[in-house]
Amino acid sequence: MADTDKTVQTGAEALVSTLADHGVSACFANPGTSEMHLVTALDHEPRIHSVLCLFEGVATGAADGHARVTGDPAMTLLHLGAGFLNGGANIHNAKRAWTPMINVIGDHAVPHLRYDAPLTSNILGLAGPNSVWIKSADRVADAGNLAAEAWEASFGPVPGPVSLLLPADTAWTTGGKPGAKRKRPALCAPDAGRITAAAKAVRGAVKPVILINGTALTPAGLAQAARLRAAGIRVLTDTFFPRMARGAGLFAPDRMQYFAEGAMADLEGTDLMLVAGTQVPVAFFAYPGKPSVLVPEGCTPLVIGGPETDSAAILAALAAALGAKDAAPAAVLDLPAAPTGALNAATIGASITRHLPEGSFVSDDGVSNGLPSFLMTGRARPHDWMMLTGGAIGQGLPLALGAAIAAPDRKVLCISGDGAAMYTNQALWSMAREGANVVNVIFVNHSYRILNIELARTGAGNPGRVAEDLLGLGRPEIDWVKLSEAQGVPAVNAATAEEFDAALARAFAQPGPHLIAAHVPAR
């Protein structure tokens, strides 16, 4: 219970206490003048942990990470249209991760809006495209009920970010009431007819695969996936997924390759592609003369259920329909020896595999250097892996911050490219303030390395000096240790495999945030 007298609630208090009543436990915030009464309401609400973020992209990325860990939406507090825009890229990413999130966007007092003051903008227009629900609480009497509606709407049918605008006069006026309690919507149950059709298709297929995402990537879902694998169905995940349980004791599905030509080669001969908890796969980008849809010729795609569905239940139902036996081709703990010599994506992957603590979360914004770590940690201690699903780099550090706030007793590992980490480097400061247990590994190659690869792939020609400069972070080289220490996060450089391995072991052994600048080759 909040200590606010509910009979004289302001609109801000009604909104905040209603979200708390529904289990919202964290608010990632960067307030401005129009949000002062929200700040006061949060001040009076002990059930919500308020975290200041020095840039809104940190707030929205952290809310995503918090929700991926808890399963419940977190709240953000954003300052008008400009605050939404600053947080917008990580809202896009959250939408692409099907993450429930409640973005509370302050707005001018309703009577002030018509005068077009400097910070006025069309927030409904700006925020609408990436919101699964959006409304403005223009009357104080509605603030509580709209907060409850926003919470419910964040669960879908397809879960995602919702936007609730709170005009300043609604926030400061008394007469607010707590919103009526809503029931938490569940994901859709599997459709029996589609399960039967899928089972029949499998029986007639020579080389079937099933592409999975969502709840299929929980331990329970993966146990069902293992049964399908034993029944002869290859199990694949999307290239990028919000969260997957991995490591010793768990079935490890294959993963779709990033580049279209690799994915298509890998799928050659596949004649049936079942889809559970996601969409028919498409290439991340188009390239001249290359396919968009990643389904080979002669292969039938069959969507059993999209992201609105409980895909773990789909797998269980399909396994039952096929009479699949319990099977356990689970990963066995297999920790590599301490790597030596040159520091690169592979030796870093070996160290991460060795030291990743049981029960930890990984936030992966590693771009071109993350894959070896992902592959090797399949046999590490049990952990959860969280990826950038929306392609807007700069999610890794904020996501790790939010995960650490949600699970203070677990360790979080963030792996990020240096280009990606610069986007939202302000997340380091919030990690320091909160004492977040995050180990940040920055792949320092002073390059948007992926773009150098892409420049060649798109056939855009050989780079001249200007193009090289547009893809390179050198001149000057960023000193990540200083950048991190400047924001209160202890940091070290690592230039060899030995140095990195020792630094990582030390960082995991200590509480609070750490940063390791891992100097890897640019090519």
Place this chain on the structure above:
Amino acid sequence: MADTDKTVQTGAEALVSTLADHGVSACFANPGTSEMHLVTALDHEPRIHSVLCLFEGVATGAADGHARVTGDPAMTLLHLGAGFLNGGANIHNAKRAWTPMINVIGDHAVPHLRYDAPLTSNILGLAGPNSVWIKSADRVADAGNLAAEAWEASFGPVPGPVSLLLPADTAWTTGGKPGAKRKRPALCAPDAGRITAAAKAVRGAVKPVILINGTALTPAGLAQAARLRAAGIRVLTDTFFPRMARGAGLFAPDRMQYFAEGAMADLEGTDLMLVAGTQVPVAFFAYPGKPSVLVPEGCTPLVIGGPETDSAAILAALAAALGAKDAAPAAVLDLPAAPTGALNAATIGASITRHLPEGSFVSDDGVSNGLPSFLMTGRARPHDWMMLTGGAIGQGLPLALGAAIAAPDRKVLCISGDGAAMYTNQALWSMAREGANVVNVIFVNHSYRILNIELARTGAGNPGRVAEDLLGLGRPEIDWVKLSEAQGVPAVNAATAEEFDAALARAFAQPGPHLIAAHVPAR
């Protein structure tokens, strides 16, 4: 002339060369995979200076600064909807400064869009509200002409940011043609009838004021403003303006106060408010029981011309209609003595006034600490002052970067709050790479000080610990010297007036970027 063979131009080349043909001379960029052919086109275009920014908010703020100095739009290169969102707050600010700007937003290839790949978003929807013009170049044959149309549209009628989407297949396909050359639109000329009406109203008024912005704030415009002042009209500028010529030899108008109650007290008794080059003034924010429109009771507002008008021409016409004589109550150079003792906004203002070089540009994102510097520099060497007009903090450093690129032979002073500077701290890196002659003065008070003032003004109650934490940047204190050095910009701390004065003199005496962390009181 570009070295590209114009008969085999790609869409990207047609776009870039057309903008160069129209005088666009800078591109502030953060490209991604879908922009690789734009990168190649820029590589082949020697007339455009391409500047890599490590975050899109830096790119858009820099394009704003570049345009404020040159009068011509600069180009940005943004990566799909997420890139637009990251740059969106400083696009909002540019819109509120009536700055012409051409945002080139890469998009997926047109046939790829329907598959809803991870980075797909509704860019027309997201970018529309803050664009004065927006189109997508879906056919290669149109790319050149649309670039020319975008350039023209950025000039108005009210100048502002335009958005030109460039799908990747348009960019990579050959068949592009340079756009037909367009004429640069001029601001609207004064309306003779309104001038006559204004002159008549002045003759009947007891206490007239004229509120000015736009070209009225150039040296030529201010000379006309001085004539009006001599004719008995008080001359006021908006609280925030894109650019004003100031210092010795120039007429110094008064400035509208920020807080509504101060502005209204200052205007008491005013019975006529003429408006030239701007809008009828409104309060930045609404507060319970305070007015939105800053026109006192009994005062008639009379808009002679809005921001689409050449306000300098309005002032000249009005002065002629009134038979006003040439008058020169111009500011006289009056440099203060070296300040001593405690470092605060006033002693900083004295040092800035002493050392500000002739012909320099000031980028002011100083929030609660900028006012004394502004007031005192009215008698400094001639310079131009540029302000944050849209209220979205985090513009100061990027704006200074763009100004320095536009005027490499002049000095740029950036004054910024620490909270504001954190938003877009990545601008420091681009300053280092470009050797930009920017002296950055960061007011370090470890606080969103303005919000502590606003919390009291809005009556939101006394802050508890949570509220204090949401408005304070302490715990941990940011080390600005390290943050700056990490990105290649030399930096020093200053804790006394003497230290600051010496540091500022040294910084102006040396080429390239510098940063001074000016430690000022939090209250």
